[in-house]
Amino acid sequence: MNDDLYIKETKxxxxxxxxxxxxxxxxxxxxFCERGLKTLMIERGPVVEHRKDYIGEGIxxxxxxxxxxxxxxxxxxxxxxxxxxxAFNDAxxxxxxxxxxxxxxxxxxxxxxxIRGNQLGGKSLTWHRQxxxxxxxxxxxNSLDGHxxxxxxxxxxxxxxxSHVEIHxxxxxxxxxxxxxxxxxxxxxxxxxxxxxAVKASIEKHFPGRTMIxxxxxxxxxxxxxxxxxxRIQCQARNECHKGCSFGAYFSTQSSTLPAAAKTGNLHVxxxxxxxxxxxxxxTKKVKGVRIIDNNDLSEREYFGKVVxxxxxxxxxxxxxxxxxxxxxxxxxxxxxxxxxHYLMDHNYNATAQGDIPGFENENYRGRRPGGILIPNxxxxxxxxxxxxxxxxxxxxxxxxxxxxxxxxADGIGxxxxxxxxxxxxxxxNLSAQGxxxxxxxxxxxxxxxxxxxxxxxxxxxxxRWSENEMLMMEDAAKVGAEMLVKAGLENVTSGxxxxxxxxxxxxxxxxRMGHDAKTSVLNKYNQSHxxxxxxxxxxxxxxxxxxxxxxxxxxxxxxxxxxYAAEQLKQGRI
Amino acid sequence: MKNTTQVDKPAVTDKSRRxxxxxxxxxxxxxxxxxxxxxxxxxxxxxxxxxxNSAKTTGKIFSQTxxxxxxxxxxxxxxxxxxxxxxxxxxxxxxxxxxxxxHTKDQQQQAKSILVKIDQVASKKFNKPFTACDKQQQYDLxxxxxxxxxxxxxxxKQNWKLIKGLIIFGYYTxxxxxxxxLNYLAVPGGFTGSVPYDKxxxxxxxxxxx
Numbered sequence: 007m008n009d010d011l012y013i014k015e016t017k018x019x020x021x022x023x024x025x026x027x028x029x030x031x032x033x034x035x036x037x038f039c040e041r042g043l044k045t046l047m048i049e050r051g052p053v054v055e056h057r058k059d060y061i062g063e064g065i066x067x068x069x070x071x072x073x074x075x076x077x078x079x080x081x082x083x084x085x086x087x088x089x090x091x092x093a094f095n096d097a098x099x100x101x102x103x104x105x106x107x108x109x110x111x112x113x114x115x116x117x118x119x120x121i122r123g124n125q126l127g128g129k130s131l132t133w134h135r136q137x138x139x140x141x142x143x144x145x146x147x148n149s150l151d152g153h154x155x156x157x158x159x160x161x162x163x164x165x166x167x168x169s170h171v172e173i174h175x176x177x178x179x180x181x182x183x184x185x186x187x188x189x190x191x192x193x194x195x196x197x198x199x200x201x202x203x204a205v206k207a208s209i210e211k212h213f214p215g216r217t218m219i220x221x222x223x224x225x226x227x228x229x230x231x232x233x234x235x236x237x238r239i240q241c242q243a244r245n246e247c248h249k250g251c252s253f254g255a256y257f258s259t260q261s262s263t264l265p266a267a268a269k270t271g272n273l274h275v276x277x278x279x280x281x282x283x284x285x286x287x288x289x290t291k292k293v294k295g296v297r298i299i300d301n302n303d304l305s306e307r308e309y310f311g312k313v314v315x316x317x318x319x320x321x322x323x324x325x326x327x328x329x330x331x332x333x334x335x336x337x338x339x340x341x342x343x344x345x346x347x348h349y350l351m352d353h354n355y356n357a358t359a360q361g362d363i364p365g366f367e368n369e370n371y372r373g374r375r376p377g378g379i380l381i382p383n384x385x386x387x388x389x390x391x392x393x394x395x396x397x398x399x400x401x402x403x404x405x406x407x408x409x410x411x412x413x414x415x416a417d418g419i420g421x422x423x424x425x426x427x428x429x430x431x432x433x434x435x436n437l438s439a440q441g442x443x444x445x446x447x448x449x450x451x452x453x454x455x456x457x458x459x460x461x462x463x464x465x466x467x468x469x470x471r472w473s474e475n476e477m478l479m480m481e482d483a484a485k486v487g488a489e490m491l492v493k494a495g496l497e498n499v500t501s502g503x504x505x506x507x508x509x510x511x512x513x514x515x516x517x518x519r520m521g522h523d524a525k526t527s528v529l530n531k532y533n534q535s536h537x538x539x540x541x542x543x544x545x546x547x548x549x550x551x552x553x554x555x556x557x558x559x560x561x562x563x564x565x566x567x568x569x570x571y572a573a574e575q576l577k578q579g580r581i
Numbered sequence: 582m583k584n585t586t587q588v589d590k591p592a593v594t595d596k597s598r599r600x601x602x603x604x605x606x607x608x609x610x611x612x613x614x615x616x617x618x619x620x621x622x623x624x625x626x627x628x629x630x631x632x633x634n635s636a637k638t639t640g641k642i643f644s645q646t647x648x649x650x651x652x653x654x655x656x657x658x659x660x661x662x663x664x665x666x667x668x669x670x671x672x673x674x675x676x677x678x679x680x681x682x683x684h685t686k687d688q689q690q691q692a693k694s695i696l697v698k699i700d701q702v703a704s705k706k707f708n709k710p711f712t713a714c715d716k717q718q719q720y721d722l723x724x725x726x727x728x729x730x731x732x733x734x735x736x737x738k739q740n741w742k743l744i745k746g747l748i749i750f751g752y753y754t755x756x757x758x759x760x761x762x763l764n765y766l767a768v769p770g771g772f773t774g775s776v777p778y779d780k781x782x783x784x785x786x787x788x789x790x791x
Binding site for chain 1: 629742750775
């Protein structure tokens with residue numbers, strides 16, 4: 007990276023300002039830059055340089071201060087919420103937002119686990135890399151059961167953009183021709199273990215209409231020439247991705263989109279720049295730029311651009327818009343509809359089923375697979391749905407051999423214990439549900455009337471709860487999961503529904519939804535705000551429904567499609 | 582059998598550590614938390630280095646006598662075989678350090694109280710402290726603890742599980758436990774879904790999340 011890449015003060019008026027440097031922001035920056043447009047990508051947190059700043063990578067447990075555990079006091083005082091995340095440990099904590107510096111509240115009687123990053127690359131460093139296309143069944147779901155508004159797009163609008171991002175990013179998976187899960191441009195899928203293949207065969211035999219496939223992951227199982235030319239090599243199956251990967255083997259801003267953007271010479275990056283609000287010009291009815299508060303010294307500055315893309319994460323983008331008040335927009339910029347902040351959703355991670363797999367004593371696997379299997383949603387249209395609740399869920403999971411971590415709980419000490427823990431244990435299989443959440447007006451975010459954060463910005467109050475639909479779905483998912491495992495011959499099968507907060511799936515979407523009707527939505531079908539034609543929001547905030555699929559691949563596709571549209575509009579002088 | 586590949590890693594920046602320490606000044610205001618929790622977030626984050634004399638020094642949590650007792654317990658739970666055991670790799674020293682940094686005052690108290698109870702039962706049954714019992718007596722005593730016999734009760738077993746869990750965690754995250762007793766593959770080279778498992782083969786030591 008050259009020294010000019012990172013800037014602080016500048017008077018330049020950029021063609022495009024991109025707020026956020028994560029999954030969505032990185033793609034927006036790359037696409038604008040590659041079209042010859044001078045682009046400023048803004049990140050509220052500090053720089054994280056590929057390889058150089060992966061300080062937790064490759065450090066074995068005995069070289070870590072507490073063998074991967076985080077100091078108690080540090081967790082309590084700075085990571086009280088982030089520690090709920092499965093990926094949070096001593097070697098990854100620097101890629102999580104500091105809860106002491108980034109407080110928020112939840113409405114009385116509700117909880118929400120807002121898991122987030124606060125550094126260049128955002129959650130593209132710490133995501134789980136599961137990547138799926140939405141289907142027309144997902145786009146039609148709202149209009150079919152009346153919850154939420156109709157998506158203003160359909161699969162055919164996004165298909166070529168999905169391909170575009172997949173070829174660059176590298177998505178591994180298998181062609182399945184499933185109506186509810188369109189295939190991607192693939193690298194070879196990760197391998198299934200033999201017990202997984204046996205469970206798959208059982209599911210397909212006993213439950214027509216259901217299948218089990220290898221999860222589709224943004225990992226280079228077999229890099230193409232394009233990937234190799236980017237300096238990215240084959241995934242080494244360490245499964246320590248959240249620490250950062252110097253092989254560039256999974257998709258992140260650092261490994262993939264940022265280098266491509268920087269290569270054009272059109273990119274500047276302003277890190278440590280918290281966007282406080284958008285600068286709205288009442289006369290031209292356009293956004294002129296952004297107001298910044300410095301992350302470190304709280305000084306103020308401004309950046310100017312011809313078009314502004316908000317890619318600051320679902321809640322982050324909405325927060326900026328709510329905080330951008332003006333005469334024309336007393337309730338937040340581009341909010342003439344009143345929909346801004348509303349229809350917040352997350353995926354529901356509250357049902358599991360698990361059991362022992364008899365046999366396969368002589369079977370093992372080598373390496374730490376960075377993704378598991380998927381049982382795609384088989385209730386993907388109303389005629390296939392449950393009688394008791396709307397929409398559906400998928401299962402992720404997989405088979406593994408027990409190790410010392412689970413085998414230690416049984417009684418026993420001495421040589422027998424050591425012998426047992428030194429070997430691979432029995433095979434187990436688990437399933438975890440990922441359920442769709444209905445869009446509801448009442449699930450929303452507002453600015454807190456009085457509480458402020460370290461940068462003087464109003465804190466958010468999040469008001470989001472599961473409805474009865476979600477709870478019934480999870481109870482059913484636990485039963486359905488157990489039924490499939492019992493049928494597959496598993497022993498000691500257990501299952502159950504839990505009551506974890508919304509937010510913990512880290513797939514929050516909605517709150518600045520797109521729609522045909524400017525009276526009930528914030529954005530049009532190109533992620534362009536109805537009210538302000540040079541303001542776009544292309545991250546999860548724009549979603550009309552949560553679907554069942556992991557959303558990140560769709561963030562990427564929506565973003566690149568919106569850039570293509572915006573760049574053309576700019577060229578034609580229409581924005 | 583080690584399978585390690587040297588990854589050419591550039592020098593680690595100290596920026597993150599400086600930010601970490603700079604942020605510590607705000608911690609002084611959270612006195613209540615400090616009282617309830619163990620740990621010292623200000624202390625320099627250095628990996629626990631196994632020491633030869635942990636059993637002969639006062640720990641952060643345990644007295645010197647308790648450290649000595651803990652060493653013997655480690656030796657019983659995971660003894661030396663072809664590979665070193667928990668005591669040889671100073672799991673007792675690790676345990677003391679880990680309880681201090683990552684566990685609550687309540688849990689530290691639980692750990693101390695089970696050591697006291699073990700000594701009480703040893704005195705009653707063998708007329709000597711645990712460390713003066715021979716290996717078989719020590720083994721029988723701890724086995725009876727797990728069976729809730731000999732005057733041990735279920736609360737003792739819960740407290741014991743905390744200690745035993747930490748001994749196991751400490752051993753299998755130590756260099757010997759993770760890379761000699763088990764297979765530690767720092768860079769596996771890719772995922773293979775089906776390989777034969779040799780009955781005398783080892784389990785895998787290194788996993789992403791401990």
